[in-house]
Amino acid sequence: MTTKDLLWKEIYNSIKREIVLNKYKINKKLDSEGDYAKQFNVNRHTIRRAFKELKNDNLIYSKRGLGVFVKSSKISYSISKNVRFTENILEENKSARIEIKSFDIAECNLFEKKELDLKKNEKVTRINSIGYINNSPSVITFRSIPHKRFPKFINHFVKKQSVTKTFNxxxxxxxxxSKTLINAEISDKIKSNFLNIDVGKPLIKTTSINVDFNKKPIELSESYFDGSKIQILVKV
Incomplete structure (x- = not known):
């Protein structure tokens, strides 16, 4: 590999890393070729080579006479019979983690009673969490778990940070x-703060029921995805 190849690849990796880590907002104008050339102490041709690869990766786009901008690179989140947030994101070559914001144990409401097939006043474990993709807050999830059947769920979930591993x-x-309802919703102040987005931005809401092998409901979840980062892929 020549010195020139090493130079443009180093610049390409540097800019790509900043885009992937969300240091630039979508449609944000990048510095000019001249600015990057001065920053990295190279000629403009080397910068153009790095830009070309970033375009091939679908990370940037150019407007004639205006410059180069960060492109929306939405992650496809698959909805299928299998339930695995982390594995889903890893398939997109992204990192994923879950942060628990709060949890409590309380009597089920009417919605939880119906969807989880519970008796009146039966308790549920409620868990509110944030899903991070590449360390960027991307989805809020509100879970309800039948407490009588899974009294230790939260203990394991705190350690494992994975629904699948916890149930295992x-x-x-x-x-x-079992089923998923998909709706659109506008972000309010609370959700905007959690997702680090502006109030009024579009969210994708999914309401899902998950069951065990015997088709007994074990989890009700309501998730709010940042519509600027994620698109829903339904697998049938």
């Missing part, structure tokens, strides 16, 4: 998504 520890070896 509780002898549910296979989780099946």
């Amino acid at each position: 520890l509780l002898n549910v070896k296979k989780i099946i998504r």
Whole structure:
């Protein structure tokens, strides 16, 4: 590999890293070729070579006479019978983690009672969490778990940070998504703060019921995805 190849690849990797880590907002104008040439102490041809690869990666686009801009690179989040947030994101070559914001144990409301097939006043474990993709807050999830059947769910979930792994520890070896409703919603102040977006931005809301092998409901979840980062892919 020549010195020139090393130079443009180093610049390409540097700019790509900043885009992937969301240091630039979507449609943000990047510095000019001249600015980058001065920054990296190279000629403009080397910068153009790095830009070309970034365009091939679908990370930037150019407007004639205006410059180069960061492109929306939405992640496809698959909805299928299998329920795995982390694995879903890893398939997109992105990092994923879950942060628990709060949890409590309370009597089920009418919606939880119906969807989880519970008795009146039966308790649920409610968990509010944020899903991060490449360290960027991307989805808020509100979960309800039947507490009587899974009294230790939150203990394991705090350690494992994974619904699938937690249920596996509780002898549910296979989780099946029974149904999912998809809606659009406008972000309010609370959700905007969690997702670090402006109030009024579009969110994709999914309401899902997950069941065990015997088709017994084990989880009700309502998730709010940042519509600027994620698109829903329904697998049938």
